[in-house]
Amino acid sequence: MINYLIFFLTLASIYAVLSLGLNIQWGYAGILNIGIGAFFAVGAYASAIVTTPDSTNYIGGFGAPFIVGAIVAMALAGLLAFLVGLVTVTLRSDYLAIATIGISEIVRLVLKNEAWLTNGVRGIAGIPDPWLAGSPLTFLILLVLVLALVFWISDRAYRAPWGRVLRAIREDEPATMAAGKNVLSFRLQAFVLGSMVMGLAGALYAHFVGFISPEAFQPEFATFIVWVMLIAGGSGNTRGAILGAFAIWGIWSGTEILTSNVLPPDWITRASALRLLLIGVLLQIILLARPEGLLPEQPPRPIDPDKPSRWRIRG
Amino acid sequence: MTDFLQLIFYGIVSGSILALGAVGVSLTFGILRFANFAHGDLMTIGAYFAFTLGITLGLPFWLGFVVACGATALTAVVTDKLVFRKLRRRPPVILLISSFGIALIFRSLIQLVWGSNQLVYRQGIQRPVAFAGLNLRPDQITIVLGAVVLVLGLHLFLQYTKTGKAMRAMADNVDLAKVTGIDTERVVTWTWILGAIMACAAGVFLGLDTQINPVMGWRVLLPIFSATILGGIGSPYGAIAGGLVLGLASELSTLFISPEYKAAVAFAILVAMLIVRPTGLFGGR
Numbered sequence: 001m002i003n004y005l006i007f008f009l010t011l012a013s014i015y016a017v018l019s020l021g022l023n024i025q026w027g028y029a030g031i032l033n034i035g036i037g038a039f040f041a042v043g044a045y046a047s048a049i050v051t052t053p054d055s056t057n058y059i060g061g062f063g064a065p066f067i068v069g070a071i072v073a074m075a076l077a078g079l080l081a082f083l084v085g086l087v088t089v090t091l092r093s094d095y096l097a098i099a100t101i102g103i104s105e106i107v108r109l110v111l112k113n114e115a116w117l118t119n120g121v122r123g124i125a126g127i128p129d130p131w132l133a134g135s136p137l138t139f140l141i142l143l144v145l146v147l148a149l150v151f152w153i154s155d156r157a158y159r160a161p162w163g164r165v166l167r168a169i170r171e172d173e174p175a176t177m178a179a180g181k182n183v184l185s186f187r188l189q190a191f192v193l194g195s196m197v198m199g200l201a202g203a204l205y206a207h208f209v210g211f212i213s214p215e216a217f218q219p220e221f222a223t224f225i226v227w228v229m230l231i232a233g234g235s236g237n238t239r240g241a242i243l244g245a246f247a248i249w250g251i252w253s254g255t256e257i258l259t260s261n262v263l264p265p266d267w268i269t270r271a272s273a274l275r276l277l278l279i280g281v282l283l284q285i286i287l288l289a290r291p292e293g294l295l296p297e298q299p300p301r302p303i304d305p306d307k308p309s310r311w312r313i314r315g
Numbered sequence: 316m317t318d319f320l321q322l323i324f325y326g327i328v329s330g331s332i333l334a335l336g337a338v339g340v341s342l343t344f345g346i347l348r349f350a351n352f353a354h355g356d357l358m359t360i361g362a363y364f365a366f367t368l369g370i371t372l373g374l375p376f377w378l379g380f381v382v383a384c385g386a387t388a389l390t391a392v393v394t395d396k397l398v399f400r401k402l403r404r405r406p407p408v409i410l411l412i413s414s415f416g417i418a419l420i421f422r423s424l425i426q427l428v429w430g431s432n433q434l435v436y437r438q439g440i441q442r443p444v445a446f447a448g449l450n451l452r453p454d455q456i457t458i459v460l461g462a463v464v465l466v467l468g469l470h471l472f473l474q475y476t477k478t479g480k481a482m483r484a485m486a487d488n489v490d491l492a493k494v495t496g497i498d499t500e501r502v503v504t505w506t507w508i509l510g511a512i513m514a515c516a517a518g519v520f521l522g523l524d525t526q527i528n529p530v531m532g533w534r535v536l537l538p539i540f541s542a543t544i545l546g547g548i549g550s551p552y553g554a555i556a557g558g559l560v561l562g563l564a565s566e567l568s569t570l571f572i573s574p575e576y577k578a579a580v581a582f583a584i585l586v587a588m589l590i591v592r593p594t595g596l597f598g599g600r
Contacts, residue, residue: 032408032412097352105582224419231412269430270430273427276419277420277424284417284420
């Protein structure tokens, strides 16, 4: 039971990191990324290749420590986002959404077909634990520390002038441009930063499960569920992003227990489709009934102009 | 040379399928102003409906096809009434996210009802017809002819019926269309019906060309979107040209690169278009 709890919390925390990454893109800057799985997969594979021992089947043998893997994962995911962003930030959000679908398709094809790089469909095994003598519990502790760090940085960024510019772009792009802000540069920054966080989540995932293959990065679990998490939790709200990840992952895991006990055996194979259906319907209900999510966005309150202040010039 | 012509033929076949899909995306985009991510899965639904009617129930295939298109149109209209209609006052991106969810709902329902195995409309291999040294499968000829008939039908509908004219007016300018007394909700319903019929045909043709599985529509969504953008998003005529160009380009690409990367060609064309001419070859929105 305690093992299951640790397992649950670990996966939920990884999803929370993903959800925070998407929050920087969608919640702050209104950037539509439908290819989360691509950045997640690039991060996972980058870290796996860098940290695993030598293999005759695919490139690698660097045997680097986890921290190097995580940095490479973030760098590559960020680079990918930078390249896609260069082409698409100037365009309307629909185009970016379509381009990110393209990126996830390309990444999927490369993972499957370029065996020299990724070992193809057989995947990469033996990805080491970050600690020398690690246990699931020590991994969870590391993960919670990383999650806290990502949370702190993105919450700080939200309140900073940087986050304010992003919110302004999201609400009124021409006005922000008129205020002299380089809109394109800010959007690109948000897209790259969010994707780097997703790459980091990928690295964490790879080191947690120890084995990755292209199958692990299906759009349903790597992209769709993250969107539901962020929208359910409250896009734009860092606490909401984390709450949404835990809540939706709770529902997902809860329904797994339910379907494996309640449904007749010949329905088990279809249970996964039934649970995805439930999550899909849940998204529609949230969008219709509570679009702001469980914890709505709370932008920092502007300073009250009527409040007497010693800085105020009295007329 | 014969190999080259053979690839051209395959390109026209897959181009016809993509064109039918892209027309639907373009129609819904023109009227509702959002990229419908559920369009690929609507195609899949059409393909499965036709399978149940034509193969399981044993109706004549063409009758099953027509009824399946009706059922697909009904699915699209009901989805619109239940979800999209209520989100229409929100920013279009919310509709896009919602359609992404609808896509998954469709796919899950298909897996629940039909399972996830591959299905085929026809057992065994069809004997190809030799024509000028080319191998043409009868099904593939059917696909091309079917696409031509449907596109012609759509053209006549858009040009000569009152509803078609209203649709074009609304795609040009919603406010102006409202001022002239066009019932916009009715036009929206018709847009879904037409888009879904095209989607169903694209799905059935894709099933005829290859086989039927729950992710068939999702897998072609990227080339369909690329074709739509290539033709100018929101322009149904451009979408037809875009579909053909994309089908030809991805078949001909197999001369140079591994066929595994056919989908990457769609993406490369998309990126090139976005850089050079994001409004599409023929100017869209």
